[in-house]
Amino acid sequence: ETFTDFGYSKLTLSNGATVLLKHTDIDKSQVLFKAYGKGGWTLYGEEDDPNIVMMSHVGFGNNGLTSSQIEKLLAGKRVNLSHSISQRLFTFTGSANPVDLETLMQMIYADFTTISKDTAAYQKAMKDMTIYLRNSKADPESAFSDSVTVTFNGHHPRFKIITEEDLQNVNNDRILSIIQEQTSAACNYTFIFVGNYNDSTIRPFIEQYLASLPNRKELPQGTFIKTWLKDDAYCHFKRQMVTPKAVVNMNWFTESIPYTLENYIKVQIACEVLNLLYNQIVREENSATYGCYADYFLTRGENDEYQIGFSADCEMQPEKCDSVLTQMKKTFFSLAKNIDETIFKNAKESLLKSLDELEKTKNGFWLDIIWKKEDRGLDLYTERRSIIEQLQIDDVKEFVGELQSHSHFCETVMQPYEE
Numbered sequence: 001e002t003f004t005d006f007g008y009s010k011l012t013l014s015n016g017a018t019v020l021l022k023h024t025d026i027d028k029s030q031v032l033f034k035a036y037g038k039g040g041w042t043l044y045g046e047e048d049d050p051n052i053v054m055m056s057h058v059g060f061g062n063n064g065l066t067s068s069q070i071e072k073l074l075a076g077k078r079v080n081l082s083h084s085i086s087q088r089l090f091t092f093t094g095s096a097n098p099v100d101l102e103t104l105m106q107m108i109y110a111d112f113t114t115i116s117k118d119t120a121a122y123q124k125a126m127k128d129m130t131i132y133l134r135n136s137k138a139d140p141e142s143a144f145s146d147s148v149t150v151t152f153n154g155h156h157p158r159f160k161i162i163t164e165e166d167l168q169n170v171n172n173d174r175i176l177s178i179i180q181e182q183t184s185a186a187c188n189y190t191f192i193f194v195g196n197y198n199d200s201t202i203r204p205f206i207e208q209y210l211a212s213l214p215n216r217k218e219l220p221q222g223t224f225i226k227t228w229l230k231d232d233a234y235c236h237f238k239r240q241m242v243t244p245k246a247v248v249n250m251n252w253f254t255e256s257i258p259y260t261l262e263n264y265i266k267v268q269i270a271c272e273v274l275n276l277l278y279n280q281i282v283r284e285e286n287s288a289t290y291g292c293y294a295d296y297f298l299t300r301g302e303n304d305e306y307q308i309g310f311s312a313d314c315e316m317q318p319e320k321c322d323s324v325l326t327q328m329k330k331t332f333f334s335l336a337k338n339i340d341e342t343i344f345k346n347a348k349e350s351l352l353k354s355l356d357e358l359e360k361t362k363n364g365f366w367l368d369i370i371w372k373k374e375d376r377g378l379d380l381y382t383e384r385r386s387i388i389e390q391l392q393i394d395d396v397k398e399f400v401g402e403l404q405s406h407s408h409f410c411e412t413v414m415q416p417y418e419e
Helices: 046-054 067-073 098-113 119-137 140-152 165-169 172-182 199-210 261-285 318-334 341-361 363-376 384-390 393-405
Strands: 008-012 018-023 031-038 079-085 089-096 189-195 233-239 246-254 289-300 306-316 408-416
Touching: 008 363, 018 199, 018 363, 031 098, 031 363, 046 119, 046 165, 046 172, 067 119, 079 098, 079 172, 089 098, 098 199, 119 140, 119 165, 140 233, 140 246, 140 408, 189 199, 189 363, 246 318, 246 393, 261 289, 261 306, 261 318, 261 341, 261 384, 261 393, 289 318, 306 318, 306 393, 318 408, 341 384, 341 393
Parallel strands: 018 189, 233 408
Antiparallel strands: 008 018, 031 089, 031 189, 079 089, 246 306, 246 408, 289 306
């Protein structure tokens, strides 16, 4: 099948796998790759959580070779491949120089069929993680990041932070068996290639290395553990610091707004405006912070459930913490009442300029657009430019006002111990 709007084609292979292809001349030396298949870590119990965490850190062998031997064989080639697991998907990401595309295909095939235990790589990964966890205990930045994660996920046990004690429950054989199970059925997977591949050679590679992948055991889709907060949540704590500073993360979010292209644009515009205001009001006029930034997020749940929200992060001198927090919240809530026309115009111009750059310079942009169209049924491209151009201040104010009236709030603040 061909999809002219996005300029990509779809191949359905004999083993049930799907391949999506988009040729670009954006970067003559790059082909990007992504594959995702149903499964995910929610198919396993809480006792496997340490194994799930370590999965992306542990190296494995292939075809009787250790990971270090494989690295030596790949010396001089521009190719990489990695895997990750989420609640409902197992995902591969990678890239290759066009001349090394067959090597990438061989690596994909091997990871699906001949992955093997590498004891030395496992021991190194465990040692590295032990050192990291010991160091993180004394690191305020790690404590803050962990606190943000735990608080935002409502202290759900499946989202707790791994500890050194948890490493005792990690098992190399178990990690290997989970990966083998997650890659046991080609029909579960969609493979995406975007970049400067050769049309005459990529199809034979697909037939040889992807269409031959086996279907040993088809997995169901993992369930979604919904940790979305129903009530406001706060986490304020103090830590010993070499350089005393206060750090804050705050989030406003709602499930009441649907995920559409128009709302996707509105949350982007509002975030651009908020960043301009934070830079102008909080950072420059008050000289109150080391940095103050806003971002947006859209999280998918089961089916058509989505969480849309804003986050804000700031670092400041400890004595200015209370006033800066007040100013950050006041600035966010002002968006529903008044947005300066010049700031709004600048925000729109920034989004249009960014879209131009993404279209012309980023294969990753097209890969993401194709993935969301195929996996989620969301067209985040076709009307994108026209929606940005036609968007008015009142549209954004109304959107932010609706989010604020239905939003929940999560705040994490870390301050230094007083001398």
